Amino acid sequence: MRVTFTVNGRTQRADDVWEGESLLYVLRERLGLAGSKNACEQGECGSCTVRLDGVPVCACLVAAGQAEGREVETVEGLADRATGELSVVQQAFVDSGAVQCGFCTPGLLVAADDLLRQRPDPSDADIREALSGNLCRCTGYEKILDAVRLAAARTGEAD
Amino acid sequence: MDFLRPAAWEEALAAKAAHPTAVPIAGGTDVMVEINFDHRRPAHLLDLTRIGELHEWDEDGPDIRLGAAVPYARILDELRTPLPGLALAAHTVGSPQIRNRGSVGGNLGAASPAGDSHPPLLAAGAVVEAESVRGTRLIPVEEFYTGVKRNALAPDELIRAVRVRKATGPQQFSKVGTRNAMVIAVCALGIALHPDSRTVRTGIGSAAPTPVRARAAEDFLASVLDEEGLWESGRPIAPSAVRQFAELCSGACNPIDDVRGSARYRRHAVGVMARRTLGWVWQTYTRGEGEARCA
Ligand SMILES: Cc1cc2nc3c(=O)[nH]c(=O)nc-3n(C[C@H](O)[C@H](O)[C@H](O)COP(=O)(O)OP(=O)(O)OC[C@H]3O[C@@H](n4cnc5c(N)ncnc54)[C@H](O)[C@@H]3O)c2cc1C
Ligand code: FES
Ligand code: FES
Numbered sequence: 001m002r003v004t005f006t007v008n009g010r011t012q013r014a015d016d017v018w019e020g021e022s023l024l025y026v027l028r029e030r031l032g033l034a035g036s037k038n039a040c041e042q043g044e045c046g047s048c049t050v051r052l053d054g055v056p057v058c059a060c061l062v063a064a065g066q067a068e069g070r071e072v073e074t075v076e077g078l079a080d081r082a083t084g085e086l087s088v089v090q091q092a093f094v095d096s097g098a099v100q101c102g103f104c105t106p107g108l109l110v111a112a113d114d115l116l117r118q119r120p121d122p123s124d125a126d127i128r129e130a131l132s133g134n135l136c137r138c139t140g141y142e143k144i145l146d147a148v149r150l151a152a153a154r155t156g157e158a159d
Numbered sequence: 160m161d162f163l164r165p166a167a168w169e170e171a172l173a174a175k176a177a178h179p180t181a182v183p184i185a186g187g188t189d190v191m192v193e194i195n196f197d198h199r200r201p202a203h204l205l206d207l208t209r210i211g212e213l214h215e216w217d218e219d220g221p222d223i224r225l226g227a228a229v230p231y232a233r234i235l236d237e238l239r240t241p242l243p244g245l246a247l248a249a250h251t252v253g254s255p256q257i258r259n260r261g262s263v264g265g266n267l268g269a270a271s272p273a274g275d276s277h278p279p280l281l282a283a284g285a286v287v288e289a290e291s292v293r294g295t296r297l298i299p300v301e302e303f304y305t306g307v308k309r310n311a312l313a314p315d316e317l318i319r320a321v322r323v324r325k326a327t328g329p330q331q332f333s334k335v336g337t338r339n340a341m342v343i344a345v346c347a348l349g350i351a352l353h354p355d356s357r358t359v360r361t362g363i364g365s366a367a368p369t370p371v372r373a374r375a376a377e378d379f380l381a382s383v384l385d386e387e388g389l390w391e392s393g394r395p396i397a398p399s400a401v402r403q404f405a406e407l408c409s410g411a412c413n414p415i416d417d418v419r420g421s422a423r424y425r426r427h428a429v430g431v432m433a434r435r436t437l438g439w440v441w442q443t444y445t446r447g448e449g450e451a452r453c454a
Contacts, residue, residue, distance in 0.1 A: 001162060019160035019204060020194045041195040043188055043257055044341060055232075058256045061191040063184055065162040066208050111255070132340035133254025 005067045007031065008077030014064070023067045024048045024059035027074060035075040035106045039135075046134030049107035050074045056114045058133075075106035078113060088158075089113045092151035093144070100138035108134045112148045120155055122148070161203045168210050168290075171317060174203075176292045179314035181205040185213070185228040186260030188253070189269045213264070213319070222322040224288075227264025234263070242323055244279030244330035244349050251275055251334050254341055264318045267303065270310040270369075277304070277370035278349030279332050281362025284324035291315040297322075304369035328352035329443035331436040334364075335420075335428045345420040348408065348432040352440050357381060357390055361433070366412035366425045376407035376433065393445035401434055408433035 003026060004013045014030040022041070027033045027050070037047035041060045048059040051073040059072075078087040086094070089112050099105050108131060115122055115130035122130070127148045136144060163181060165171040175181060181203035184190045193199035207213055213228035216238065223241050225234070231249035235258070239246040245263070252258050252275050266276040267287060277300075285300040289312055296316070303311050312318070330351040336342030347364035359380045361373045383400045384390055414425035 019162040020200070022191060022195065042192045043253065046254065046256060049256055055259045056256050057260050058188075060195060061187045061257075061260060063162070063187055063191060063194075063204060063206065065164060065204070066184070066187065066206055068164070129340075130255060133256045 003064050003068050006071045008073055017064045021064045022060050023062040023064055026064045033074055033076055037103055037106055047104050047107040049110045056111055075109050088154050089151045093147045096143050096147035096150055098143040098147035104136040163203055163205045166209050172292050174205055175317055176315045178203045183207055185262050185265045188257050188261040222324055225321045227318040227320055228262045231258035231261055241325040243326050244282055244332050244351055247332035248275040248279045263321055270304055270308050272369055273344045273365040278347050278362030278364045281372050282349035282351040282360045286322045288319045289316045290319045307368045327355040329440040331439050333432040333436050346425045346428050350436045350440055352444055366414040366429050371411055373408040373411035376404050379407055380404045405430040405434040
């Protein structure tokens with residue numbers, strides 16, 4: 001089947017999509033957007049997190065056909081498209097040493113970015129809750145929490 | 160495989176009648192795992208996400224009529240007051256990403272004994288609205304669970320909504336697991352006080368082939384509260400009565416040993432949860448204090 005939806009503001013079309021295929025597979029294998037990672041394919045790790053109509057979801061659990069006509073935002077949409085400048089959350093992850101192997105990073109960035117859009121000044125409990133669906137095997141999470149706090153502080157300063 | 164994408168409820172019912180083996184997919188948090196791991200290869204997937212009314216809820220007399228596909232995140236945000244037990248349970252489901260997609264209709268469709276919606280639905284009192292081209296059936300939730308991962312739906316039926324009784328007293332939910340997120344319940348318990356009818360109701364998850372009510376415990380406690388005039392006086396429930404209530408809740412279980420816990424542990428834990436949650440709801444009822452706590 002053919003599936004047409006918006007990815008990071010641009011209309012995209014995928015042909016010959018198998019009906020049982022996930023949105024994650026379409027993004028990675030058909031549209032060449034390999035930022036969203038595939039680790040567990042069962043909603044446990046969060047490395048495939050994208051926003052679907054503005055809501056963070058596991059792309060591995062969305063059937064491709066369910067994305068028809070919807071808006072998807074992936075990690076590729078976070079940096080400034082024209083200049084390549086990193087978003088506040090991305091820069092904070094780099095500056096805080098929150099990235100080791102980097103496999104979990106795209107999903108965490110989308111989840112953290114969404115948190116700061118909903119709550120620009122999150123408490124530590126808010127941060128832990130917002131990131132509770134994302135697993136990281138390298139960092140031990142402390143630097144990731146630091147990064148989100150740093151991004152929140154920088155967003156606050158910029159306002 | 161065919162992907163059916165009805166735009167309206169009537170179309171969905173017609174599609175299910177034409178293809179009774181079609182697998183409905185709402186949030187996909189159960190269905191997609193099965194497809195990704197090749198545990199399921201249905202000839203038809205029936206997408207329910209385009210049907211507006213499944214994603215809405217409204218008040219209907221004493222009930223909230225909860226559209227089958229309303230995600231947990233919205234139950235948490237919007238229905239905490241009328242459905243406190245279900246909101247507490249919704250908060251323990253998976254992770255934010257899972258709560259943004261997963262729904263009570265999907266939990267009922269999957270009918271896992273570990274599903275977190277079931278104990279609060281049993282405790283609050285709920286009726287499943289099952290619909291087909293033949294008409295609507297109203298199925299009390301305790302009759303909906305027919306076996307491990309089996310439910311009372313006919314092949315041509317879909318869940319339109321769940322009618323959940325609005326709380327008239329405090330409700331609690333407690334779940335045993337290894338951490339706060341991403342945990343399938345080892346066992347779980349919901350309790351609701353219904354001061355309007357002077358009854359107490361319970362729901363126990365993951366401790367029998369289906370979710371169950373502990374009816375003997377409910378009847379025992381209701382008669383204690385009645386005979387001792389505790390609904391009016393608001394005095395504490397005698398420790399011996401609390402103990403007996405907990406034992407009767409344990410006795411309602413018929414658990415198995417599995418990777419998540421032993422049968423003995425489950426029976427014990429259900430008793431502990433029964434005692435604690437009864438303490439919390441009674442305190443809230445008598446003193447109006449004690450908001451949602453972590454169990
Ligand atoms: C990582 C992860 C963590 C999870 N954690 C929990 C947890 O903590 N607690 C818990 O209870 N569950 C948990 N689950 C399971 C799942 O999220 C829930 O069962 C959820 O309620 C399913 O809802 P859904 O809308 O995604 O269902 P779907 O996957 O879309 O459907 C589930 C089943 O219901 C059927 N169905 C769906 N809608 C209807 C309808 N309207 N009429 C008839 N049949 C229908 C489907 O055909 C399917 O059989 C978890 C799942 C994942 C992947
Ligand atoms: S790949 Fe989707 S949650 Fe792990
Ligand atoms: S940095 Fe390696 S998994 Fe998180």
